[in-house]
Amino acid sequence: MTIELADLVVAEHLGCKLGSPVAKIARQTYGAQRRLSYTGIAWYRGDGFEMDITFPRALVQDNEPALIAPAMRAKQP
Numbered sequence: 001m002t003i004e005l006a007d008l009v010v011a012e013h014l015g016c017k018l019g020s021p022v023a024k025i026a027r028q029t030y031g032a033q034r035r036l037s038y039t040g041i042a043w044y045r046g047d048g049f050e051m052d053i054t055f056p057r058a059l060v061q062d063n064e065p066a067l068i069a070p071a072m073r074a075k076q077p
Contacts (some may be wrong), residue, residue: 001025003046014045021046 002024011018023044031037 004043006043010043014043016045016047 004022004024006014006016006018006020006022008018010022011020014022016022023046025042025044027038027040027042028036029038
């Protein structure tokens with residue numbers, strides 16, 4: 001997640017002022033053999049947002065190690 005200033009396109013889509021703070025969230029999920037199974041980039045208004053994501057149980061159970069961010073894998077016991 002990064003915090004950016006809304007450009008003209010983002011401001012129009014989010015209904016906020018040009019230059020307002022927005023959160024940019026990039027997500028990726030990998031499945032078997034490290035194949036990309038989900039990717040997305042989303043912008044949210046800086047005055048608040050709520051995010052709820054549901055993944056299919058089979059994806060989580062079968063690919064649990066792949067769902068851990070690469071930087072966090074090294075910290076796992």
